[in-house]
Amino acid sequence: MRRWGVVLAVGLSIIMFSVDMNVVALALPVMGRAFHQTDAAMSAVMMVYSVPLTLLMLPAGLLITRWSPLTTFLVGVLGFGIASMICAFAPSFSVLLIGRAVQGAFGALIGSQGMAIATAAIEPHERGRAMGILGSMGPLGAIAGPALGGLILSVWEWPAVFLVNIPVVLIATVLALLCLPGVTFGTVTRSGFGQMGYLLRQPRFLGSLVILLAFSSASGALSYLMPFVLQDVHHLDLAASGFILLIPSLSMLIIGPPGGFLTDRLGVRLMMPLGWTISLIGLLMLLLTIATPTSALDLDWRLLLFGLGNGLAYGPLLTFMMSIGPRETLGAASALSNTARQFGFLCGPALVSLLWSWQATASMATRATSSVLVMLGLGIIALICTFLSVRGLPRTLTEEPQETVLEPVHE
Structure with a gap:
């Protein structure tokens, strides 16, 4: 163990x-x-x-x-x-x-x-x-x-x-x-730059970076948007707003480990598209009510869908990214994925702020609707990249050719 x-x-x-x-x-x-x-x-x-x-x-x-x-x-x-x-x-x-x-x-x-x-x-x-x-x-x-x-x-x-x-x-x-x-x-034969260059020349790895960047941006944008929407559009108090803001993270926490178990059983090829599709459905449901005052419970289940989808797909995405290159590129793959994630969390709020600067005279309801539309656009891009990246994969990554599968450590 x-x-x-x-x-x-x-x-x-x-x-x-x-x-x-x-x-x-x-x-x-x-x-x-x-x-x-x-x-x-x-x-x-x-x-x-x-x-x-x-x-x-x-x-x-x-x-x-x-x-x-x-x-x-x-x-x-x-x-x-x-x-x-x-x-x-x-x-x-x-x-x-x-x-x-x-x-x-x-x-x-x-x-x-x-x-x-x-x-x-x-x-x-x-x-x-x-x-x-x-x-x-x-x-x-x-x-x-x-x-x-x-x-x-x-x-x-x-x-x-x-x-x-x-x-x-x-x-x-x-x-x-x-x-x-x-x-x-393992045996390191490339420099750090060589390892990153190798990974960035792999279409599947490049596609997975786009997926991670897109959904991290959507998550960052949602985190930035919701405090304004909850108080200015839905007129909820701080306690209710605080709980609602925890819903996406809480649902990711709950579904992450069982989602990883399902990935080992069912494979990345199924779990990644399934997860991101659920996230997109959650965003679409949120779009239908984001500009209209509603109950906290009505918002909760929509954000729950978004968080569950992210939680189901994030583990498989990491599994996929860490399995694309040879063993010596593990550090480069980990660094590139975390950088893309951090950059996405920065880009999301920046996109929303830029959008709002163009809508300075619009109501918060209008700005909220346009912001969720941007998130949906990011999600659609990510889902397209997901289908392209997993196309042709075996059911599980352990079935890949030996040169592209990382060797385990045997005790």
Whole structure:
């Protein structure tokens, strides 16, 4: 069961930096008062974390196959833990910003290597389950982060939002030391740029990047749009709005692991189109009521469909992407997929903002309708790319020719 210990260690690392973003955002007002900073200045705490996290994702992917998975995992996790301690004990606002930037840099290393390490350790016939579990860690962080942050701040001072990472670091480190020895990326014959170039020349991998970018953009756009719609169009209170905003992430969390199990049984060729089709149906149903005041329950089931579809398809998509190239390209594949996902989450809100700038005089209902139409367009592009990418695939990826299937680690 060592391979599942690897999955658990990677999952803990993903949860850690996912929760961190949400917990720290909740603590910004408290930290601002402690350091005598304005609310505008405190936005830098998030920015100096997000910028290196995004910009260093690809460079990290160029490097991780040069060393053993155990080495790169320990560097990423322990580095994130040390940076968390710098933030917790920061004597000044400047030191806090330095600590956050270092956190972002090591977060990029964690994000770029997680899927690669799990894929290298797991058996091909179990890969869907592993990717389904790991794919649900991000939504788990989004759900647990605000609740955990509120609990911590109600009991302790703001440094505790950083110190809470330390037990996770210690557990992940112990698991890695026990389970990761022997896991390798094979013989590396290409440079990092060569590995990425190889993958980007594969039509299926390029198509999967488009799919990931499109649906990440749609998810980011929805997250940006819904708070305005819920309050300005549907006139719901903050408590009801907050619960509704959790629905997509909650449904992804619930369906991710069983969706991974179904991927191992039924194959990527079926699960990816099925999942994205359900997501599109959810967006279409949302379009029918987005501009008209309705009940919270009426919105819940439409967002539930969108989240369930994403959860069903995301694990198979990761499984597919991590199985296209030879073993040495795992780090590049993981880095490219995470970069596309991060970029999509940035592009979605930017698209909505740009659209609204063209509709400055329109009502919120009109702007909401046009925004959902853009999301539907992105979803249709992704679904077309899905059918093109999985066309001709065997029922399961373990049936692929040996040169395109990653070898498992045998215990």
